[in-house]
Structure formats: structure tokens, C-alpha cells
Amino acid sequence: MDEKILEVKNLRVNFYTYRGVVKALNGVNLDLNKGEILGLAGETGSGKSVTGLSILRLLPQNARVVEGEIFFKGRDLLKISEKEYNLIRGKEINAIFQDPHTYLNPVFTIKEQFKDILLSKKDSLKNSSKIDIKKLDEIMVSALKDVKMPAVDRVLRMYPHELSGGMKQRVMLAIAFSLQPSLIIADEPTTALDVTIQAQVLEIMKELQRKYNTSVILITHDLGVIAETCQKVAIMYAGRIVEYGRVSEVFRNPLHPYTKGLMEALPRADIDVKVKSIPGTVPDLVSPPSGCTFHPRCPYAMEICKRQSPRPSYVKERMVECHLYS
Amino acid sequence: MEHDDILVKVENLKKYFPIYGGILQRVVGYIYAVEDASFYIRKGETLGLVGESGSGKTTVGRILVKLEEPTGGKIFYNSSDITNIKGSELKKYRRKAQIIFQDPYASLNPRMTIKDSIIEVMKVHRLHKGEEYNNALKLMEKVGLSEEHLYRFPHELSGGQRQRAVIARALAVEPEFLILDEPTASLDVSVQAQVLDLLKELQEKYNYTYLLITHNLAVVRYISERTVIMYRGMWVETSPTKELFNKAEHPYTQALLKSVPIPDPEVKKDKFLISGEPPNPTTPVKGCPFADRCPYVMDICKNEMPPVESIGDEHKVRCWLVNKK
Numbered sequence: 001m002d003e004k005i006l007e008v009k010n011l012r013v014n015f016y017t018y019r020g021v022v023k024a025l026n027g028v029n030l031d032l033n034k035g036e037i038l039g040l041a042g043e044t045g046s047g048k049s050v051t052g053l054s055i056l057r058l059l060p061q062n063a064r065v066v067e068g069e070i071f072f073k074g075r076d077l078l079k080i081s082e083k084e085y086n087l088i089r090g091k092e093i094n095a096i097f098q099d100p101h102t103y104l105n106p107v108f109t110i111k112e113q114f115k116d117i118l119l120s121k122k123d124s125l126k127n128s129s130k131i132d133i134k135k136l137d138e139i140m141v142s143a144l145k146d147v148k149m150p151a152v153d154r155v156l157r158m159y160p161h162e163l164s165g166g167m168k169q170r171v172m173l174a175i176a177f178s179l180q181p182s183l184i185i186a187d188e189p190t191t192a193l194d195v196t197i198q199a200q201v202l203e204i205m206k207e208l209q210r211k212y213n214t215s216v217i218l219i220t221h222d223l224g225v226i227a228e229t230c231q232k233v234a235i236m237y238a239g240r241i242v243e244y245g246r247v248s249e250v251f252r253n254p255l256h257p258y259t260k261g262l263m264e265a266l267p268r269a270d271i272d273v274k275v276k277s278i279p280g281t282v283p284d285l286v287s288p289p290s291g292c293t294f295h296p297r298c299p300y301a302m303e304i305c306k307r308q309s310p311r312p313s314y315v316k317e318r319m320v321e322c323h324l325y326s
Numbered sequence: 327m328e329h330d331d332i333l334v335k336v337e338n339l340k341k342y343f344p345i346y347g348g349i350l351q352r353v354v355g356y357i358y359a360v361e362d363a364s365f366y367i368r369k370g371e372t373l374g375l376v377g378e379s380g381s382g383k384t385t386v387g388r389i390l391v392k393l394e395e396p397t398g399g400k401i402f403y404n405s406s407d408i409t410n411i412k413g414s415e416l417k418k419y420r421r422k423a424q425i426i427f428q429d430p431y432a433s434l435n436p437r438m439t440i441k442d443s444i445i446e447v448m449k450v451h452r453l454h455k456g457e458e459y460n461n462a463l464k465l466m467e468k469v470g471l472s473e474e475h476l477y478r479f480p481h482e483l484s485g486g487q488r489q490r491a492v493i494a495r496a497l498a499v500e501p502e503f504l505i506l507d508e509p510t511a512s513l514d515v516s517v518q519a520q521v522l523d524l525l526k527e528l529q530e531k532y533n534y535t536y537l538l539i540t541h542n543l544a545v546v547r548y549i550s551e552r553t554v555i556m557y558r559g560m561w562v563e564t565s566p567t568k569e570l571f572n573k574a575e576h577p578y579t580q581a582l583l584k585s586v587p588i589p590d591p592e593v594k595k596d597k598f599l600i601s602g603e604p605p606n607p608t609t610p611v612k613g614c615p616f617a618d619r620c621p622y623v624m625d626i627c628k629n630e631m632p633p634v635e636s637i638g639d640e641h642k643v644r645c646w647l648v649n650k651k
């Protein structure tokens with residue numbers, strides 16, 4: 001039996017802005033099993049990062065969770081106090097972002113920062129059998145060796161700007177995996193890297209994920225990265241997950257018209273294809289279209305699509321939100 | 327053949343940027359941004375210029391539109407040497423060669439409507455006198471926008487529409503040669519396809535010549551007839567695109583092709599991971615620029631520049647391995 005580690009239920013998040021209320025997430029449902037990598041894909045503004053930030057409870061000031069639950073190992077993360085969450089964040093759930101600069105402080109060495117991060121988790125590690133927090137140096141060195149960092153001792157003494165983009169992202173991986181969390185949220189971790197370096201970083205991430213049996217939500221707009229890294233994939237559109245299933249199934253036979261459109265719009269490096277664009281643009285989430293939010297761009301749109309938003313349908317293990325399947 | 331119909335040709339282009347340091351701000355070294363770029367483009371053709379970030383692609387593009395002076399090398403346009411042209415000749419060339427950058431925000435004035443941006447460039451080049459508005463309207467149709475978009479500011483357009491507006495403005499001066507620097511890198515895939523198809527369609531209709539600068543190999547495969555691969559400021563392989571994807575000979579090209587993630591879980595690639603990262607180009611290249619990452623490196627590679635080997639019709643490689651074969 002698969003062990004469910006995360007379950008997001010009907011999550012709705014709004015941003016309150018001068019333009020009005022941005023309905024960023026409109027009922028997101030998601031689950032993740034232990035040791036699985038889930039790819040979260042979709043175009044800019046579809047809600048990938050907001051989903052990740054909600055789980056991490058790092059939403060900006062002007063955002064509100066207006067509805068929904070996020071169960072992590074059976075507890076609703078939205079119901080616990082900040083103090084309780086602090087025992088989880090970093091230790092049980094960790095994050096990697098696209099730009100390491102938002103996380104690494106330029107005026108401290110890697111060692112100073114890594115140490116501080118570990119020390120701040122002291123309380124959550126009091127009863128850990130796996131990690132002895134007193135052996136700080138050992139933890140840091142082994143974490144950096146885990147990510148195949150050359151010259152670990154030298155790197156520890158360096159400042160972030162002295163490291164190349166790929167090396168910085170390895171440091172982020174080392175920090176994220178150092179306390180062997182159960183869940184890692186990686187938001188576009190390799191988007192800023194060149195392909196040969198992206199390949200190195202993804203390889204290391206997969207290796208560590210297998211080694212520690214970590215569950216990972218990999219946020220990316222690159223379907224190629226998902227095909228090569230993930231077991232499951234969720235396709236987001238306008239704040240909802242419109243299709244969810246096994247990577248092998250969804251890529252071979254996409255069901256949702258938006259997923260189909262995305263796949264057909266991709267030029268490929270390995271074979272010659274004729275690409276087809278999706279007409280129109282992503283909707284404004286202050287006043288989203290009625291019914292199915294994809295209907296203005298959908299080649300299969302029917303009368304009902306304008307009036308009624310589709311409910312999730314299940315086709316074997318696959319979830320799809322589209323009137324064609326209900 | 328190489329000599330038919332060539333519009334643009336560059337030979338051994340170099341660009342070194344001085345690094346200033348100390349209290350006197352003297353030159354303390356150089357960034358060897360471009361060490362050797364050599365290629366030609368036929369009229370109506372698309373040449374892909376591919377390489378990782380920092381490999382010198384944008385610098386080559388900027389030299390080609392004369393935003394930057396080369397440190398060495400020659401540029402030919404329609405067979406005449408334009409490396410050192412000045413005055414009215416330069417002005418004429420600047421109209422024929424236009425560059426489109428990755429970030430459409432950077433190329434449009436945020437305080438001007440699209441209409442004003444387009445009419446401004448027409449006025450600078452004294453084109454379409456009295457007919458500016460009508461021509462702007464025609465350009466909008468050309469790039470798949472409508473009249474209402476003329477009255478919008480850049481921030482009131484979506485990413486794809488904005489890039490179309492940038493293309494419209496570049497076309498306003500009736501260029502022949504377009505340098506497209508990562509034209510779709512800031513766009514979502516569904517919109518990227520729109521822009522790529524627009525570029526293809528415009529080329530078919532009006533015979534524009536493109537230099538497509540990108541790090542996206544899938545995009546190159548989709549729209550360029552021939553491709554040049556650069557590494558650390560130096561071209562290492564050039565070939566018709568089809569042949570390059572089927573039988574790349576340079577170890578760096580092979581590594582690039584095997585590193586691109588393929589959006590099909592059923593495709594099993596044999597992994598060919600290379601370690602390391604491209605170095606900062608603050609020392610001149612000695613020997614092969616790829617030597618410190620190449621899994622096949624030999625002694626000779628570190629000390630002597632590999633010679634150019636021709637291995638097929640218009641397929642050339644610079645690698646000692648190929649030379650030894």
C-alpha cells in the first residue's frame with residue numbers, strides 16, 4: 001500500500017491587491033505518496049508557486065487561505081500554531097527555490113549560514129534518532145558530500161557569490177536534505193541553470209531522494225524535466241489542477257484539452273515535430289471566465305462549459321476536470 | 327555551396343572587454359567574451375547560434391548590429407566589408423540589421439504606446455512619411471495584432487503580444503536581417519509556439535534572414551536550417567541542423583544534446599553527463615576551450631588549439647579526436 005504523506009483538499013487562496021481580489025488558487029486537490037516525486041506544471045501565473053508556498057506556510061502578507069485543508073502525515077498544517085509549524089519547517093518539510101540568493105545571505109560564509117540553519121532546528125531534533133545535532137560539522141560535511149561537492153572544506157569557507165550557479169544550487173540541495181525531511185518543495189530549482197548543469201543537479205536530487213525516500217513536489221514549467229524526473233504529474237491552469245496522474249500515462253495519453261495543447265505546443269530536441277500553439281492567453285484571475293476557465297481557449301468547448309465548472313472525473317488512476325469526461 | 331547568396335559573414339570575430347581595477351581604475355585584465363566566432367548566413371536562411379550562458383552569443387549579436395566594436399575579425403554584409411563603416415553607410419546598415427532581445431520590456435519604452443514606439447523608429451529613419459499610421463496598422467496585422475493594440479502601453483499586453491509588438495517595431499524599418507536573441511525565452515510554451523510560427527511565416531513571405539541566438543536546442547531544431555555551437559567564446563561545431571542532431575561530432579555538442587530533457591517518459595536516453603561548469607572567461611583560451619570538462623581530453627588538447635576539420639557538406643568541427651580519426 002502506498003503511504004499517503006500529503007493531502008491538499010479544496011485549497012483556495014486569494015491575494016488582496018489594488019486591482020481587486022486575485023483568486024490565485026480556486027480549489028486545489030492533490031495527494032502525494034511517500035518517496036514519490038510529483039511534478040507540478042503549468043504556465044506562468046497558474047498557481048504553482050502559491051501552492052508550494054501554502055504548504056510551506058510562507059504566503060506573503062496580502063494573501064489569505066480562504067478555504068481548504070493541507071494534511072501532512074495526518075495533521076492539518078493550516079490549523080497548527082506557528083510555533084508548532086516551526087518544529088516541522090526545515091526538519092520535516094523543506095524547500096529549494098530557483099534563486100538561491102533569496103535564501104543565502106551574501107555577507108556570511110556557507111558554513112556560518114548552514115550552521116545557523118541547523119542550530120535553529122535544534123528543538124525539533126531533540127528526540128531524533130537519525131541526527132545528532134551536536135555533531136554539526138559532521139552533518140554539514142556529509143550533506144555536502146551527498147551532493148558531490150568537490151573540496152568541501154574550501155566551500156564551507158566561501159561566500160555565496162564565490163560559487164557558480166550550479167554549485168550554489170548544490171549547497172541548497174545539501175541544506176534541504178541535511179535533516180532528511182519527509183517532504184521537499186523544489187520551486188524551479190534548475191530553471192536558471194544551463195542544460196548540462198541542470199542535468200547534474202537533477203541527477204543529484206534524484207539520488208538523494210531515493211537514498212532518503214523523500215517525497216518531492218517539483219515545480220517547473222518544463223515538461224521535459226518532469227518526464228525525466230517525476231512519477232506523477234499535476235497540470236495546473238488558472239488556480240486549479242486540471243489533470244493529475246502517472247507521468248507515463250499522462251504523457252502518452254493526455255486527456256484534458258489544455259494538457260493536450262501544452263504537449264502539442266512543445267518543439268522537441270529529439271525528433272521533428274509540427275508545433276501547434278494554444279490560441280489566446282491565460283485568464284486574469286481577478287475576473288476569471290465563467291464555467292470552465294479554459295473555455296475561451298478550448299477547441300472542444302461546449303455550451304455547458306461556459307456555464308458550469310467541471311467537477312473532477314476519475315478515469316482509472318487519472319483525475320481530469322473537464323466536461324468531456326463527466 | 328558556401329558562396330551562393332551569402333548575406334552575412336563573420337570571420338574570426340573577437341571581443342575582449344577590459345576589466346578596470348585599483349584606485350586609478352586601470353585595465354587590470356580582460357574578459358575574453360568572444361575568442362573566435364566565424365560563420366555565414368544565406369539570404370532567407372535561419373542560422374542558429376547555440377551555447378550556454380556566457381558563451382558570447384549576445385556579444386556576437388551586439389557586434390553584428392554595431393552596438394559593440396569587435397576587438398578583432400571582420401564582418402561582411404552582401405560581400406562588402408562593413409567592419410569599420412561610419413556615417414551614412416553605418417546608418418543605412420543599422421536600418422537593414424535589427425536585433426530583438428529576450429525581454430520585450432527592455433526593448434519598448436514603458437511610457438510610450440505601441441503606436442508611438444513604432445512611429446518613432448519610422449521617423450528616426452525617415453520612412454513612410456505621412457503614411458506612418460497606416461503602415462503601423464499594416465505591421466500590426468503582419469504580426470497578428472489588431473488596431474486596438476496600437477493604443478496600449480507595453481504593460482497592458484501579454485508576454486506574447488508584447489514580443490509581437492517588438493517584432494512589429496523591428497519590421498517597421500524594413501530590415502533584411504534580424505538577430506533574434508532568445509526571442510521566446512521569456513514566454514510560456516503555448517505562446518512560444520505562436521511567436522516561432524510567426525517568425526517562420528514572416529520569413530517565408532518576406533525572405534528575412536535570421537540569426538537565432540538561443541540556448542534552447544528544441545527551438546533551434548524547429549526553426550533553423552544550420553547551426554553553430556559556441557563554447558567559451560569560440561565556435562566548436564557547425565553543421566546543417568538535421569545532421570547536427572543526428573551525428574554531432576564534438577564532445578560538447580554531444581553532451582548538450584544528451585542533457586536536454588525530453589518530454590516523453592518512454593524515450594530512454596543514454597546519459598552522458600559532463601562534470602564541471604564553464605569557467606569565467608578571464609583568461610584567454612589556450613588549446614581546446616572544452617578541455618577541462620571533456621571526458622576524452624588528451625594532452626594535446628590542453629596546449630594546442632584543435633584545427634578545423636571538415637567532415638561533411640558544411641559540417642565542420644574543431645576537436646583533436648576528430649582530427650585523429
Ligand SMILES: Nc1ncnc2c1ncn2[C@@H]1O[C@H](COP(=O)(O)OP(=O)(O)OP(=O)(O)O)[C@@H](O)[C@H]1O
Pocket residue numbers: 015016017022024042043044045046047048049050051060062221285
Ligand atoms: N504577492 C502577490 N500579490 C498578488 N498576486 C499574486 C502574488 N503572488 C502571486 N500572485 C498571483 O497569484 C497567481 C498565481 O501565482 P504563482 O506565483 O503561483 O504562479 P506560478 O504558477 O508559480 O507562475 P510562474 O511559472 O510564473 O512562477 C498569479 O495570478 C499571480 O499574479
Ligand SMILES: Nc1ncnc2c1ncn2[C@@H]1O[C@H](COP(=O)(O)OP(=O)(O)O)[C@@H](O)[C@H]1O
Pocket residue numbers: 343357358359360377378379380381382383384385386607
Ligand atoms: N559590456 C560588457 N562588459 C564586460 N563584460 C561583458 C559585457 N558584455 C558581456 N560580457 C561578458 O562576456 C561574456 C559573454 O557574454 P554574452 O555574450 O552576454 O554571453 P551569452 O549571450 O552567450 O550568454 C560573459 O562572461 C559576460 O559576462
Ligand code: SF4
Pocket residue numbers: 256257258292293294295296298299300301302305310321322323324
Ligand atoms: S470543460 Fe469544456 S472548455 Fe473546459 S476543457 Fe473541457 S471541453 Fe474544454
Ligand code: SF4
Pocket residue numbers: 576577578614615616617618620621622623624627632644645646647648
Ligand atoms: S579537442 Fe580534446 S578536449 Fe577538446 S573536445 Fe576534442 S577531445 Fe575534448
Ligand SMILES: [Mg+2]
Pocket residue numbers: 048049050187
Ligand atoms: Mg512560480
Ligand SMILES: [Mg+2]
Pocket residue numbers: 383384385
Ligand atoms: Mg545572452
